[in-house]
Amino acid sequence: MYENLENVGIAHFDVKSQLPRWVYESAMRAAEKGEQARSAIKDKSMLKQRQMEIREGLERCIGGMPSSDTPLNPRVTGTVEGNGFRVEKVIFEPRPHVYATANLYVPDGLTEPRGAVLLLCGHREQAKHCDEYQTVCHYLVHTGLVVMSLDPIGQGERFGFYDPESKQAPMTSVTEHENVGRQCMPLGDSLARYMLHDAVRAIDYLCTRPEVDPIRIGVTGHSGGGTQTSLVMMYDHRIAAAAPGGFIMNRPYFLLTGKAQDAEQKWPGFSALGFDHEDIVMAMAPRPVRILATTYDSVPIEGPRHTVAVNRRFWEMYGRGEDLDVFEDENVHRFTIPLAHAAAQFFSKHLLGRTDEYSNEEIKLIPAEQLRCTQSGQVIGELENAKSTHVENRERLAKFERSREALPEDERKKRSIEWLRMRVLSDRQHCDLNPRPSGGGEVANMWVIRKIWWSQTGLLNHCLQFFDSKLAGNKLPVTIAVWDGGSSQLEAHAKWIEETCASGRLAMVLNPTGIGPLLPHLNSPTDKPFKRFGMMDRYTDEMMWLGDSMAAIRTYDVLRAVELAAGSSNIDPSDIRLYGSGRYAIYAGLAALLDERVQNVCMENRMNSISDWIKEPFYDETDSLSFIFPGMLRYFDLPDVDRWLAEQGKLYDSSPVSSDFVS
Structure with a gap:
């Protein structure tokens, strides 16, 4: 009976175009605000002020950072010999009872501390031990770098919903990220909060290793790993060089793709503060940055080209314009061999001081099962009281519930309605x-x-x-x-x-x-x-x-x-x-x-x-x-x-x- 009414359109106005247009115009106004702020930077002191604002703004947008003063409790659960290096299987606790799994690639014959690179993996279910990211690790370690490859939440050995009895996980990787990531947001958090904190604590661990020079630590990653790399670039001042891949663009270019964002890429309020991907890169100035891009990527190639172009003058303020560049491979969205080679050359130059040709050591990947840090292949069910992000969200919720209940009812009501209004x-x-x-x-x-x-x-x-x-x-x-x-x-x-x-x-x-x-x-x-x-x-x-x-x-x-x-x-x-x-x-x-x-x-x-x-x-x-x-x-x-x-x-x-x- 109501069918005709359910399908009736609206005459005289193009209402079906209004929401996309309104969102785009709003985003462009925010982008213009950012462009004006960046254009106003005339000297190093103004640049440093902007960099401080970027860091503080990011932290606010993702809900604040967890404490980093808890014990890492690291342990090496085994070692695998590679072609000119060894791989140590490492477990540490970025937060109490949250277990991160990582492979540490250490070149043979080290006699003194040297440069190291933290590799942050994109959305591959096997993460650190999949062929794509293993290959990148091999290219980096063959240059003489120490390399730490970290499993993100929901990947590798960190499936949050893993069932030890059935040995199955109903969701992993992007699906798990989105599931727990949406539940972060009513708490005022972003999943990025946890991924960034994992990376910061991984850097803490690298700084404890005798093979690593703490002032020569770099970071790289592609796609979701490029997102994590970008977060680290804005937040952690210890990073000496960075090579983000498959993520750097800017919002106006990204909106033209019609794509949604993954959970760790939702930073509520970041654009409203006038920040964009240009600021991700700016946050590193004048430290070396090489943006890794593929020309056939779903991330439009115009984005990284534009972002490098507008940022170059900030490096030139320090006389280091050559330390910012973009390397492009004619390929699709992945950490390709040419990108891995380019990253290895970049970090070899800036963390090892080498400009000689890249090593031609043969790449011999290690079977994935040999790289596992746990016996079962998953921390959940094997390590005592292992927490998932879902559990962390519930604990965070309980904290806010206690804070709300501690307030007098009238004050709580007044504050809440003011916030809502x-x-x-x-x-x-x-x-x-x-x-x-x-x-x-x-x-x-x-x-x-x-x-x-x-x-x-x-x-x-x-x-x-x-x-x-x-x-x-x-x-x-x-x-x-x-x-x-x-x-x-x-x-x-x-x-x-x-x-x-x-x-x-x-x-x-x-x-x-x-x-x-x-x-x-x-x-x-x-x-x-x-x-x-x-x-x-x-x-x-x-x-x-x-x-x-x-x-x-x-x-x-x-x-x-x-x-x-x-x-x-x-x-x-x-x-x-x-x-x-x-x-x-x-x-x-x-x-x-x-x-x-x-x-x-x-x-x-x-x-x-x-x-x-x-x-x-x-x-x-x-x-x-x-x-x-x-x-x-x-x-x-x-x-x-x-x-x-x-x-x-x-x-x-x-x-x-x-x-x-x-x-």
Whole structure:
């Protein structure tokens, strides 16, 4: 019965292009802010100030760094002889009971400390002992460098969800990263926090090794390893030289690719501070940097070329312009042999002081099973009380819960609502609503009016207003409904619409940003826009870089819908109610908390709490970024919202529609 209404578009406006355009324009404004700040740097003192701001800004964006004063408790569990070197199998604890596994390549015949390189692996399940990263290690060690290859979280021997009994892991690598990474964000953290800390503690370990000169440590990695390398470049001043691969670009170029970001590449607020990939590189000046790039990469080659070009003048301030360059290989996205060769030459020059030709030692890879640091191949289940990132998130959650509970209730409520108001309202481009009808019709003895209005400059919202045809011309009380899918899911909510109208109320089904007819254009009919790394994840990623979130924008949309209702000639402004269903019910609850014009709110089939979601090891990732307010759990959770709404007399039980609600 509602099928025709579910599929109706909006005339006169290209609403399907508005969200991509709005996100891109917002990103470009942030990029311009960064360009102006970098252009204003005229001398070394200004450069050093910017470098300090980059480090502090990064740390703030990823949630702060864990302590680095806990014992590493390193141990070597075995040694494998290679072709002119040995490989030590190392386990250490970057954080208590968090076990990192690494291979340390040590050249034969060392008589004094020398330069070393930390290799950070990209998204290969085997990580340090896969052929690609083993090969890079061999090229580096054959130059005479000490090399430490580290397993990232969820890879190599660090599968966080490994089951020792079945010897299976239901998720690894990117899938595990995204699973735990999304759960980091309501805590005000990024998965980058843990990956960066692992790398910093690996450098701590290298500094303890007698074979290593602590002032000659470099770092390299490709793809996800390039991301980790970039984090280390900004944060750790001990790095003497860096060769990031398959990551350095800048946001404007990246947006043209239409790709989403991996969990460790989400640094909420980084763009809002005016930082971009140019600043990643700038943070190293004047220390040597070679960007490793492939010309057929999904990371557009224009990005690293541009970033090197705009940064060169900072190295030239020190008379070291030649210490920044980009090496390109005509290839696809991987740490290719030419890139490995280029990295080896670069580090040999800057960490060993050698400019002679590269060693032609034969590369003989070692069987992966011989490089394992554990007997079972996984730290979980073998090492006592081994923690996964999921467990670390739960411990972090417990810490914030204790902090919240320690505050007096009134202070906690005040701080929380102030924080929420700032997240939802701050920096919005407020504009006139300029509402107008966009068609109408009749269904099941109800009149239907479609309306559009401006929620923000450049972002239209849309609703369908249903009311009993016998009440046409009356000023009606209204219930604004927000649910997953908006007006594309009318049939699923037909009973609620009909009962609400039968009670004499106007049912206003809201399509907030990106929902229903406002969903952006699909690349193909088979696209799944709400899947992990799908179209809507891409836009939400960028919003988070800009210090915003889809949840905040849509909560603002609900507030603007309340404003629309309060000023409509056919609506009684003294009786405005909200109804939420599903994951999107969070928008209704938070809007009710912020707007005194809302008389009450009912929420059905929604999450009990964000904390409970974080405690779940497995969940449906589909559209899960849409309900995340980064940092929310440092202030409040959904049960707090329920309690505060109840105190205001606004909360109705989260139960099926009742006469109490619709009367």
